[in-house]
Amino acid sequence: MKNILLLLSFFSLIGCQNKEEKTETSIDETATKISGQVLFEGEGNCIACHKPDQKIIGPSLEEISKIYKTKKGNIVSFLQEQSEPIVDPSQYDIMKTNFAITKSMSDEELKALEDYIYSFSK
Template identity: 70%
Template sequence: MKKIFILLTVLVMISCKKEEKVTTEQPIRETAEKISGQDLFEGKGNCVACHQPSQKVIGPSLEEISKIYKAKNASIVSFLKEESEPIVDPSQYEVMKTNFIITKAMSDQELSAIEEYIHTFSK
Protein backbone atom coordinates (compact mmCIF):
# COMPACT_ATOMS: atom_id res chain seq x y z
CA MET A 1 0.00 0.00 0.00
CA LYS A 2 2.84 2.33 0.85
CA LYS A 3 4.41 1.74 -2.58
CA ILE A 4 1.16 2.63 -4.35
CA PHE A 5 0.86 5.84 -2.34
CA ILE A 6 4.43 6.86 -3.25
CA LEU A 7 3.82 6.01 -6.91
CA LEU A 8 0.62 8.08 -6.99
CA THR A 9 2.40 10.99 -5.30
CA VAL A 10 5.17 10.92 -7.91
CA LEU A 11 2.62 10.76 -10.76
CA VAL A 12 0.69 13.72 -9.35
CA MET A 13 3.88 15.75 -9.02
CA ILE A 14 4.91 14.96 -12.60
CA SER A 15 1.49 15.84 -13.99
CA CYS A 16 1.52 19.19 -12.17
CA LYS A 17 4.83 20.19 -13.68
CA LYS A 18 4.59 23.65 -15.21
CA GLU A 19 5.04 23.54 -18.98
CA GLU A 20 6.44 26.44 -20.94
CA LYS A 21 4.35 27.63 -23.84
CA VAL A 22 6.27 27.35 -27.09
CA THR A 23 5.21 29.69 -29.86
CA THR A 24 6.41 30.05 -33.41
CA GLU A 25 4.84 33.45 -33.90
CA GLN A 26 7.12 36.47 -34.05
CA PRO A 27 6.14 39.95 -33.06
CA ILE A 28 4.57 41.87 -35.96
CA ARG A 29 7.26 44.56 -35.87
CA GLU A 30 10.08 42.06 -36.16
CA THR A 31 8.39 40.18 -39.01
CA ALA A 32 7.67 43.35 -40.96
CA GLU A 33 11.28 44.47 -40.65
CA LYS A 34 12.56 41.21 -42.07
CA ILE A 35 10.24 40.90 -45.07
CA SER A 36 10.72 42.93 -48.21
CA GLY A 37 8.13 44.74 -50.27
CA GLN A 38 8.98 42.49 -53.18
CA ASP A 39 8.32 39.38 -51.07
CA LEU A 40 4.96 40.79 -50.00
CA PHE A 41 4.10 41.90 -53.54
CA GLU A 42 4.88 38.51 -55.02
CA GLY A 43 3.73 36.38 -52.09
CA LYS A 44 1.24 37.34 -49.42
CA GLY A 45 -0.26 40.20 -51.41
CA ASN A 46 -0.51 38.21 -54.64
CA CYS A 47 -0.16 41.54 -56.49
CA VAL A 48 2.08 39.98 -59.12
CA ALA A 49 -0.93 38.10 -60.50
CA CYS A 50 -2.23 41.35 -62.01
CA HIS A 51 0.73 43.78 -62.02
CA GLN A 52 4.04 43.47 -63.86
CA PRO A 53 7.01 45.86 -63.75
CA SER A 54 6.76 47.40 -67.21
CA GLN A 55 3.64 46.13 -68.93
CA LYS A 56 -0.07 46.17 -68.25
CA VAL A 57 -1.49 42.71 -67.66
CA ILE A 58 -4.80 42.92 -65.80
CA GLY A 59 -3.82 45.95 -63.79
CA PRO A 60 -1.45 48.79 -64.66
CA SER A 61 2.31 48.28 -64.65
CA LEU A 62 4.38 49.16 -61.60
CA GLU A 63 6.13 51.85 -63.66
CA GLU A 64 2.79 53.49 -64.45
CA ILE A 65 1.52 53.20 -60.88
CA SER A 66 4.68 54.76 -59.47
CA LYS A 67 4.76 57.54 -62.07
CA ILE A 68 1.16 58.61 -61.47
CA TYR A 69 1.27 58.35 -57.67
CA LYS A 70 4.48 60.38 -57.54
CA ALA A 71 3.12 63.00 -59.95
CA LYS A 72 -0.03 63.42 -57.86
CA ASN A 73 1.85 63.13 -54.55
CA ALA A 74 -0.62 60.41 -53.58
CA SER A 75 -0.30 57.48 -51.19
CA ILE A 76 -0.40 53.92 -52.46
CA VAL A 77 -0.82 52.82 -48.84
CA SER A 78 -4.06 54.84 -48.54
CA PHE A 79 -5.37 53.22 -51.70
CA LEU A 80 -4.46 49.72 -50.47
CA LYS A 81 -6.34 50.46 -47.24
CA GLU A 82 -9.29 51.55 -49.41
CA GLU A 83 -9.10 55.03 -47.91
CA SER A 84 -8.62 56.85 -51.22
CA GLU A 85 -10.01 56.71 -54.73
CA PRO A 86 -8.26 54.88 -57.57
CA ILE A 87 -6.19 57.26 -59.68
CA VAL A 88 -4.26 55.06 -62.12
CA ASP A 89 -6.91 52.94 -63.83
CA PRO A 90 -10.35 53.44 -62.27
CA SER A 91 -11.90 51.01 -64.78
CA GLN A 92 -10.03 48.16 -63.04
CA TYR A 93 -11.14 49.21 -59.56
CA GLU A 94 -13.82 46.51 -59.29
CA VAL A 95 -11.21 43.81 -60.02
CA MET A 96 -8.88 45.29 -57.39
CA LYS A 97 -11.62 45.35 -54.74
CA THR A 98 -11.26 41.61 -54.16
CA ASN A 99 -7.62 42.15 -53.10
CA PHE A 100 -8.53 44.73 -50.46
CA ILE A 101 -9.37 41.85 -48.14
CA ILE A 102 -5.68 40.92 -48.26
CA THR A 103 -4.20 44.41 -48.18
CA LYS A 104 -6.45 45.71 -45.39
CA ALA A 105 -5.25 42.84 -43.19
CA MET A 106 -1.61 43.91 -43.64
CA SER A 107 0.22 46.13 -41.20
CA ASP A 108 1.20 49.69 -42.07
CA GLN A 109 4.82 48.53 -42.24
CA GLU A 110 3.95 45.84 -44.76
CA LEU A 111 1.95 48.26 -46.91
CA SER A 112 4.76 50.81 -46.77
CA ALA A 113 7.20 48.12 -47.89
CA ILE A 114 4.97 47.36 -50.89
CA GLU A 115 4.73 51.07 -51.71
CA GLU A 116 8.53 51.44 -51.53
CA TYR A 117 8.93 48.41 -53.79
CA ILE A 118 6.52 49.84 -56.38
CA HIS A 119 8.41 53.14 -56.36
CA THR A 120 11.63 51.34 -57.26
CA PHE A 121 10.15 51.09 -60.77
CA SER A 122 9.77 54.83 -61.30
CA LYS A 123 11.85 56.25 -64.11
Protein backbone atom coordinates in the same frame (compact mmCIF):
# COMPACT_ATOMS: atom_id res chain seq x y z
CA MET B 1 47.90 33.29 -15.55
CA LYS B 2 44.39 33.64 -14.13
CA ASN B 3 44.38 37.33 -14.96
CA ILE B 4 45.39 36.67 -18.55
CA LEU B 5 42.62 34.08 -19.03
CA LEU B 6 40.11 36.42 -17.43
CA LEU B 7 41.23 39.27 -19.67
CA LEU B 8 41.08 37.10 -22.81
CA SER B 9 37.60 35.89 -21.87
CA PHE B 10 36.46 39.46 -21.37
CA PHE B 11 37.73 40.63 -24.77
CA SER B 12 36.33 37.56 -26.44
CA LEU B 13 32.90 38.26 -24.96
CA ILE B 14 32.97 41.88 -26.08
CA GLY B 15 34.06 40.85 -29.57
CA CYS B 16 31.20 38.36 -29.87
CA GLN B 17 28.63 40.91 -28.77
CA ASN B 18 29.72 43.38 -31.44
CA LYS B 19 29.53 40.71 -34.15
CA GLU B 20 26.02 39.72 -33.06
CA GLU B 21 24.82 43.31 -33.19
CA LYS B 22 26.24 43.83 -36.69
CA THR B 23 24.75 40.57 -37.92
CA GLU B 24 21.30 41.42 -36.55
CA THR B 25 21.41 44.86 -38.18
CA SER B 26 22.46 43.41 -41.52
CA ILE B 27 19.70 40.83 -41.44
CA ASP B 28 17.10 43.45 -40.48
CA GLU B 29 18.21 45.83 -43.25
CA THR B 30 18.13 43.06 -45.85
CA ALA B 31 14.71 41.89 -44.70
CA THR B 32 13.37 45.43 -44.94
CA LYS B 33 14.75 45.88 -48.43
CA ILE B 34 13.24 42.69 -49.80
CA SER B 35 10.01 42.53 -47.83
CA GLY B 36 8.07 44.63 -50.34
CA GLN B 37 9.03 42.34 -53.19
CA VAL B 38 8.36 39.24 -51.10
CA LEU B 39 4.90 40.53 -50.18
CA PHE B 40 4.20 41.61 -53.75
CA GLU B 41 5.08 38.22 -55.19
CA GLY B 42 3.87 36.12 -52.27
CA GLU B 43 1.19 36.88 -49.71
CA GLY B 44 -0.18 39.89 -51.57
CA ASN B 45 -0.40 37.99 -54.86
CA CYS B 46 -0.07 41.34 -56.62
CA ILE B 47 2.14 39.81 -59.30
CA ALA B 48 -0.87 37.95 -60.69
CA CYS B 49 -2.16 41.23 -62.14
CA HIS B 50 0.82 43.63 -62.09
CA LYS B 51 4.19 43.31 -63.81
CA PRO B 52 7.09 45.74 -63.50
CA ASP B 53 7.06 47.10 -67.04
CA GLN B 54 3.89 45.94 -68.79
CA LYS B 55 0.17 46.07 -68.30
CA ILE B 56 -1.38 42.64 -67.77
CA ILE B 57 -4.70 42.88 -65.94
CA GLY B 58 -3.67 45.88 -63.90
CA PRO B 59 -1.26 48.69 -64.74
CA SER B 60 2.50 48.15 -64.60
CA LEU B 61 4.49 49.11 -61.53
CA GLU B 62 6.28 51.74 -63.63
CA GLU B 63 2.93 53.33 -64.51
CA ILE B 64 1.60 53.11 -60.95
CA SER B 65 4.72 54.71 -59.46
CA LYS B 66 4.82 57.45 -62.11
CA ILE B 67 1.16 58.42 -61.66
CA TYR B 68 1.25 58.29 -57.85
CA LYS B 69 4.37 60.48 -57.79
CA THR B 70 2.96 62.95 -60.33
CA LYS B 71 -0.40 63.24 -58.58
CA LYS B 72 1.10 63.03 -55.09
CA GLY B 73 -1.12 60.07 -54.29
CA ASN B 74 -0.83 57.72 -51.36
CA ILE B 75 -0.45 54.06 -52.32
CA VAL B 76 -0.83 52.86 -48.72
CA SER B 77 -4.08 54.77 -48.35
CA PHE B 78 -5.39 53.23 -51.56
CA LEU B 79 -4.42 49.72 -50.44
CA GLN B 80 -6.31 50.34 -47.20
CA GLU B 81 -9.31 51.37 -49.34
CA GLN B 82 -9.20 54.86 -47.84
CA SER B 83 -8.68 56.76 -51.08
CA GLU B 84 -9.99 56.64 -54.62
CA PRO B 85 -8.08 54.95 -57.45
CA ILE B 86 -6.03 57.36 -59.53
CA VAL B 87 -4.22 55.09 -61.99
CA ASP B 88 -6.99 53.19 -63.78
CA PRO B 89 -10.37 53.69 -62.11
CA SER B 90 -12.05 51.39 -64.64
CA GLN B 91 -10.16 48.45 -63.06
CA TYR B 92 -11.20 49.37 -59.51
CA ASP B 93 -13.88 46.68 -59.20
CA ILE B 94 -11.34 43.99 -60.09
CA MET B 95 -8.87 45.38 -57.55
CA LYS B 96 -11.50 45.53 -54.80
CA THR B 97 -11.34 41.77 -54.31
CA ASN B 98 -7.71 42.12 -53.20
CA PHE B 99 -8.41 44.65 -50.48
CA ALA B 100 -9.20 41.80 -48.10
CA ILE B 101 -5.52 40.86 -48.38
CA THR B 102 -4.04 44.36 -48.21
CA LYS B 103 -6.32 45.49 -45.36
CA SER B 104 -4.99 42.63 -43.24
CA MET B 105 -1.40 43.80 -43.73
CA SER B 106 0.40 45.89 -41.15
CA ASP B 107 1.39 49.49 -41.83
CA GLU B 108 5.01 48.35 -42.17
CA GLU B 109 4.06 45.74 -44.78
CA LEU B 110 2.01 48.26 -46.76
CA LYS B 111 4.88 50.75 -46.61
CA ALA B 112 7.23 48.02 -47.88
CA LEU B 113 4.86 47.37 -50.80
CA GLU B 114 4.71 51.08 -51.54
CA ASP B 115 8.52 51.35 -51.45
CA TYR B 116 8.80 48.35 -53.76
CA ILE B 117 6.36 49.90 -56.26
CA TYR B 118 8.22 53.24 -56.13
CA SER B 119 11.47 51.41 -56.86
CA PHE B 120 10.21 51.11 -60.46
CA SER B 121 9.93 54.87 -60.85
CA LYS B 122 12.07 56.26 -63.63
